[in-house]
Amino acid sequence: xxxxxxxxxxxxxxxxxxxxxxxxxxxxxxxxxxxxxxxxxxxxxxxxxxxxxxxxxxxxxxxxxxxxxxxxxxxxxxxxxxxxxxxxxxxxxxxxxxxxxxxxxxxxxxxxxxxxxxxxxxxxxxxxxxxxxxxxxxxxxxxxxxxxxxxxxxxxxxxxxxxxxxxxxxxxxxxxxxxxxxxxxxxxxxxxxxxxxxxxxxxxxxxxxxxxxxxxxxxxxxxxxxxxxxxxxxxxxxxxxxxxxxxxxxxxxxxxxxxxxxxxxxxxxxxxxxxxxxxxxxxxxxxxxxxxxxxxxxxxxxxxxxxxxxxxxxxxxxxxxxxxxxxxxxxxxxxxxxxxxxxxxxxxxxxxxxxxxxxxxxxxxxxxxxxxxxxxxxxxxxxxxxxxxxxxxxxxxxxxxxxxxxxxxxxxxxxxxxxxxxxxxxxxxxxxxxxxxxxxxxxxxxxxxxxxxx
Numbered sequence: 197x198x199x200x201x202x203x204x205x206x207x208x209x210x211x212x213x214x215x216x217x218x219x220x221x222x223x224x225x226x227x228x229x230x231x232x233x234x235x236x237x238x239x240x241x242x243x244x245x246x247x248x249x250x251x252x253x254x255x256x257x258x259x260x261x262x263x264x265x266x267x268x269x270x271x272x273x274x275x276x277x278x279x280x281x282x283x284x285x286x287x288x289x290x291x292x293x294x295x296x297x298x299x300x301x302x303x304x305x306x307x308x309x310x311x312x313x314x315x316x317x318x319x320x321x322x323x324x325x326x327x328x329x330x331x332x333x334x335x336x337x338x339x340x341x342x343x344x345x346x347x348x349x350x351x352x353x354x355x356x357x358x359x360x361x362x363x364x365x366x367x368x369x370x371x372x373x374x375x376x377x378x379x380x381x382x383x384x385x386x387x388x389x390x391x392x393x394x395x396x397x398x399x400x401x402x403x404x405x406x407x408x409x410x411x412x413x414x415x416x417x418x419x420x421x422x423x424x425x426x427x428x429x430x431x432x433x434x435x436x437x438x439x440x441x442x443x444x445x446x447x448x449x450x451x452x453x454x455x456x457x458x459x460x461x462x463x464x465x466x467x468x469x470x471x472x473x474x475x476x477x478x479x480x481x482x483x484x485x486x487x488x489x490x491x492x493x494x495x496x497x498x499x500x501x502x503x504x505x506x507x508x509x510x511x512x513x514x515x516x517x518x519x520x521x522x523x524x525x526x527x528x529x530x531x532x533x534x535x536x537x538x539x540x541x542x543x544x545x546x547x548x549x550x551x552x553x554x555x556x557x558x559x560x561x562x563x564x565x566x567x568x569x570x571x572x573x574x575x576x577x578x579x580x581x582x583x584x585x586x587x588x589x590x591x592x593x594x595x596x597x598x599x600x601x602x603x604x605x606x607x608x609x610x611x612x613x614x615x616x617x618x619x620x621x622x623x624x625x626x627x628x629x630x631x632x633x634x635x636x637x638x639x640x641x642x643x644x645x646x647x648x649x650x
Contacts, residue, residue, distance in 0.1 A: 210462030222279025281330020363412030368649025
């Protein structure tokens, strides 16, 4: 076994695979930052709100006023440097830290593909993605044709985890037996030209639900097998362009299309790099002489990096299953829901009215949430218990006026995947006395239905 493992760890592959991935990833991240900036989302999501929802343990991370624009500028600039391979190691570290800070500033903006970007950029810190086709090669006059195969396989493994876990999560009675919530979303597309009437058909809802599950589970294996790779990549493109057409999911489709390219053979990536070299020659760009140092890149800290990667992937394999530690229905209470690749599984609508009670004279009043939250924040808060608890503490602090005995209650009703709404959080519990933790929130009322599956 050890001999087999050692043989694998010594295998080499073309450095062009990571170089192409680095370029596309970096430029896509740069475009994402520019797009975010130009649409005014920095101001709308981070500067305008008077209150920000934080991740447990990262309450100290928050927007820094107008300097928040500087964080985005640094993130975009480092993404550009990553793309061209300039001071790559420092650039990818700065991109990872700045993008992570942006992600942690407000939990309201959580998206699976933001989490995926954080994980990919973390892996890239340790990978020789600038071994070839980079500005660093021009500066050092050195380039490497070969890199360790495991460095490319680490990206493949992460992509496979995302797809397979997303597929496993769809094996539940709501998704497969009721075509929910896809049926709700597709039915709302009645005004689409040509497809509007088709989206009203129940069999289409089931066909796309089952198709989505099968796609997620099988696509990594189809990409790995050379004979089905072209077919699989076409499926990746069609699937993600379709989801982009139907749903407002930002840059996620393009990120997954680019990530799927790492499954292709070195010849495929060599041709892409060759195409760019031809462009340079067409425009008569002077090419500096670069020495090819040996045949392969030497990983100086291989044991340390492999140890980090083993721990990293162990965590990625375990985290999605942490929900088993909590009783009740995951899609309802959402304890252990984030960071588990549960993509597009719930359609929730909720209402949350907070009551502030003065225990000295039992007087009370209801809070106007629009005084503190943006419409997006209020929507997200209305059906997520950890949001409700954090907001309750904010209100308690705001209205306490030194009276630490003040009480905060909530009238909260939520509808899940087309069901009738029911109470999510007990209206008899003083939320101001409850603390956030990894423990089960026993003040959540169980769903009056049973969803079978993972």
